[in-house]
Amino acid sequence: MAGVISAQGLKKVYRRGHEEVWAVNGVDLEVRAGEMLAITGPSGSGKSTLLNILGCLDNPTEGLLHVNGKEIFGDKKEMTETALTRIRRQWFGYIFQKFHLVPTLTVLENVELPLIFFKNRAARKTPGQLLKQLGLEHRVRHLPSELSGGEMQRVAIARALVNEPKILLADEPTGNLDTRRSGEIRNIMRSLADEGIAVVMVTHNMDMAKSADRVVEIRDGKIV
């Protein structure tokens, strides 16, 4: 299958005073549609920075990034925030460790939220259908504060999927969950990849990593 994400020589440097810190240091990576890729490594190794660059949330200092064959970062001049937003909403769904649901909106409204800003006309599933698929049909009118951690993460997954992205990025999606809830989320991610979505996740959870098609380990900003 063709690579939906293709990265060559990605580098990201941060400056701490006079010191340069290479968070990502020459990463080449390709992610194919329907592939579940786990990025592992110790804390501070550059996993999340890499994920953010792959998800167009952050600019690399150097290197090339193509999404579905389109050059996002490379020789061309830096993309504007508006252009990056267009790429993000067309291709990506994001899941975060801390769920980041809007506390004043109900479960259904949280999932509907991205549709206010961009509606993928080709999307086949409604927010209600997605919530039903994720076993949350009885929670649609509840506020996030009334949900368990696992339920909140499933709502975040539904929200990430509402515009039917081709790529799902997850940063420690089970970091705040117990073993049973982590298993639920793992199964959902696996089934999404099986449906053809490219799933890229950063995780410390070895069970989660084992369920991936491929695992890449990062140390000091490099794939080892």
Place this chain on the structure above:
Amino acid sequence: MNIYSVAYKNLLRKKTRSALTVGGIALSAWVLVTLLGFNRGYEESLNRDIDNMGFQVLLTAKGCPYEAATLMLKGGTGLRYIKEEMVKTVTANPEVEKVTPMLMQGVFDPNKGENGAVAAYLGVDALTFPQMKRYLEFKQGGWFTDNNAREAVLGYEAAELEEREIGDKLLIPGINAEVRVAGVLKRSGTQDDGTIFLPIGAVQTLFSRKGQLTALGIQVIKGADVDAFENRLYDLPDVQVVSLAQVKTTIMGLISSAKVVVLALALIAVIIAMAGVINTILMSVLERYGEIGIIKSMGAMPRDVFKMIWTETALLCSVGGVTGILLSVATAKLSEAAIRRFLPYTPHGALVVLDGKIAGFAFLMILSAGLLSGLYPAWRASRVRPLEAIRAESD
């Protein structure tokens, strides 16, 4: 769900803060509407008071007080007189439509009030005076039967004060004369409400002022050159000319200055409220920094975020503005009472006049000022970089 419901729910997140901000906006809207209403009401009432005098020019003897209030302040003394022949002289002018002679007299009434006070009587012509004061309507009875009748017509408040009705006798203190009440006027909202009118001939006889007048009320033909006429009157010996058009212009000039002060006060109230709006919305943006980043990562464009925050500002200002306007309508009478208490002179009639134009103008002003104050917080929010915001939220 749409951006408006999201904005509305965001405002409900901190109910007390939102309520206080709405309260501040409502207060400034209340001040703005009440002051604009006062501006209008005062001007209208003053205009009406002057127009209701029934004549455009008043001629008095030099140094003579020409209204009851001044006469009372002077203790009923200080009156100067012009000769009755002056009526003919003035009527001979081509600009004159009608002339009505008047004779004001004041006597000390020891039974009036706690320590006694001056009672003023205005002698008027039974024929020409009612023609000039067409707005005066009777609650009871009518005008005098003739200019020498021992009769009186009481203004609404004068009748209340004297506790007299039609047919009652009214004693004029000092000269121990009695007159019969021939009529009681309805409330007119002018100084006539407090006046006791007597036939001019009777006043001249009772007060031994035969052939004397204190003032001439002159009605000018429509379209006549009033300035030229007034200039000719100035040439008459020992008279002073009070041009009501000039009085009106002078008072309106004073009001214009007051208008600037009043609008400046209203503007200050609006600015204070707007500072509150900036503070509230900016706080709200900073508190939701991470959330705004997530929304942007979900595909919200900077303009979407800007619109969301601006909508919150518009909602706050709309609710505050409408509340303030309703409050000003509900408290208009109370505001009027307070203004009357503090101002040394207020014309009769409604002092705070509110209508759709004032309400609409105030609402638009509050909304515009609110949207202006929402610009910076909305711009800040639209500039949030998703990654930085998410990192800040995760830390």
